[in-house]
Amino acid sequence: MLSAKFLVALLAAPGAFGATNWIVPGAAWYDTAGKKIDAHGGGIVKRGNTFYWLGQSVSNNIAPQMYSSTDLLNWENLGVQASITQLWRPKYAKPNGEYWIFGQQDRYADSLVSSSLVGGYTQHAKVYLPPSSYSYSDTGMFYDDSTETWYLLTSADHNVVQVNAINSDGSVGTRASHSQSSAGAYEAPGMFKAGGVYFLIVSGKTGWRANPNKVFTASSINGPWSGGSDIAPENENTYNSQNTFELTVSGSQATTYIYMGDEWDSSGGASSNYTWLPMSVNTGAKTVTLQYYSMWKVDPNTGVVSTPSSSAKYPASVASVSGRAAISTRSIVSLSPGDEITFSNVTATGGTQWVKLLYDVRNREDGEVHLFVNNEPKATNIAALNSRAGYALEVPVALKLNEGSENTVTLSATGREGFAVQVKGIEVVEN
Numbered sequence: 001m002l003s004a005k006f007l008v009a010l011l012a013a014p015g016a017f018g019a020t021n022w023i024v025p026g027a028a029w030y031d032t033a034g035k036k037i038d039a040h041g042g043g044i045v046k047r048g049n050t051f052y053w054l055g056q057s058v059s060n061n062i063a064p065q066m067y068s069s070t071d072l073l074n075w076e077n078l079g080v081q082a083s084i085t086q087l088w089r090p091k092y093a094k095p096n097g098e099y100w101i102f103g104q105q106d107r108y109a110d111s112l113v114s115s116s117l118v119g120g121y122t123q124h125a126k127v128y129l130p131p132s133s134y135s136y137s138d139t140g141m142f143y144d145d146s147t148e149t150w151y152l153l154t155s156a157d158h159n160v161v162q163v164n165a166i167n168s169d170g171s172v173g174t175r176a177s178h179s180q181s182s183a184g185a186y187e188a189p190g191m192f193k194a195g196g197v198y199f200l201i202v203s204g205k206t207g208w209r210a211n212p213n214k215v216f217t218a219s220s221i222n223g224p225w226s227g228g229s230d231i232a233p234e235n236e237n238t239y240n241s242q243n244t245f246e247l248t249v250s251g252s253q254a255t256t257y258i259y260m261g262d263e264w265d266s267s268g269g270a271s272s273n274y275t276w277l278p279m280s281v282n283t284g285a286k287t288v289t290l291q292y293y294s295m296w297k298v299d300p301n302t303g304v305v306s307t308p309s310s311s312a313k314y315p316a317s318v319a320s321v322s323g324r325a326a327i328s329t330r331s332i333v334s335l336s337p338g339d340e341i342t343f344s345n346v347t348a349t350g351g352t353q354w355v356k357l358l359y360d361v362r363n364r365e366d367g368e369v370h371l372f373v374n375n376e377p378k379a380t381n382i383a384a385l386n387s388r389a390g391y392a393l394e395v396p397v398a399l400k401l402n403e404g405s406e407n408t409v410t411l412s413a414t415g416r417e418g419f420a421v422q423v424k425g426i427e428v429v430e431n
């Protein structure tokens with residue numbers, strides 16, 4: 001578990017960055033008021049140049065909460081949208097002149113309606129799913145622009161994911177299609193369309209624990225669905241996240257498909273984070289692969305994805321090491337329990353700055369990595385980041401550094417024999 005010290009040192013002061021410049025999968029994400037964004041199991045719609053992110057708010061007893069942004073980075077909290085609680089995975093739809101929210105309550109779909117996009121939603125109806133008034137557990141939403149139809153995606157309790165058109169009066173229409181029950185039990189459905197192919201992304205049913213999410217494809221919304229291949233390396237469990245929605249950003253230069261995942265804590269609570277990643281989509285082979293970046297963003301106008309450059313790089317070869325640690329020929333320092341590595345004369349602009357720790361761990365579960373910055377009296381345990389170390393061999397942490405070139409950053413390893421931390425270096429990311 002993370003110590004209080006970890007929170008102080010790594011999260012720095014909320015909003016300490018001022019503007020948010022990067023999407024950092026799995027890290028805490030703050031809104032424009034400096035509060036952690038609280039919109040889990042959500043989805044996004046774009047109106048004009050503005051994106052609206054609607055999700056379930058843990059701090060408001062699972063009420064639907066909305067945020068808005070024009071850059072997909074800096075989100076303003078527009079507040080709770082209806083006086084309803086325990087409405088899970090709320091998703092927005094607009095099948096007619098009114099504005100709708102569909103979510104799951106008591107294992108049925110509930111619909112809310114408002115005359116405006118933001119605020120004023122009131123309960124409309126408990127929704128029973130054709131063909132047999134199925135109950136279900138999760139809500140997804142897909143808008144098919146070729147037919148201007150909204151589709152409610154649900155994972156029914158009899159273990160199929162099904163797709164139902166939403167009628168113009170807001171009721172749920174006949175079943176368009178459903179996944180084969182033989183393909184396994186799935187939940188958390190999301191969908192997007194590329195090159196005439198419908199891509200349905202689903203999660204396995206493992207509670208709050210992450211699993212390898214899968215993709216199914218069809219050439220028609222009416223199915224049949226085939227596939228079931230992983231969207232990320234199987235052992236990474238979708239980078240420790242679960243699908244909630246797929247967002248298409250159509251820019252002037254590129255179309256970027258974004259996987260929106262939730263990184264749940266052990267109970268879907270307040271320390272859950274978000275993992276958003278661009279997807280590499282092959283419409284011929286009908287595959288989807290998450291493109292893992294530890295920090296990235298997409299330009300909503302051009303659709304182009306970019307990653308930050310580093311203002312200063314400190315390879316392990318310039319660091320001092322203690323204990324048994326030795327620099328191998330590949331300039332990687334391998335820390336065994338008890339060893340540490342110190343980077344001196346690290347230059348920063350002062351205040352909070354992202355620093356990428358370039359490392360990997362062997363036997364993840366067997367040890368902890370601790371981090372000391374400057375003359376902090378106590379180390380902070382960053383063991384919770386061990387799994388992220390493996391994804392791209394880099395983990396961004398938000399550090400409070402002094403202005404100038406005299407910062408020191410130390411990493412140490414503790415744990416059982418066999419635990420090893422392979423450190424390549426650190427990089428200070430441009431603000």
Ligand SMILES: *[C@@H]1O[C@H](CO)[C@@H](O)[C@H](O)[C@H]1NC(C)=O
Nearest residue numbers: 027028263264265271272273
């Ligand atoms: C979310 O991020 C914060 C800050 O890094 C961290 O303390 C917390 O453990 C993360 N939650 C999960 C579920 O990983």
Ligand SMILES: *[C@@H]1O[C@H](CO)[C@@H](O)[C@H](O)[C@H]1NC(C)=O
Nearest residue numbers: 318319320343344345405406
């Ligand atoms: C840090 O910089 C100072 C001043 O340039 C230098 O004297 C010192 O040797 C450097 N320390 C390390 C560990 O490189």
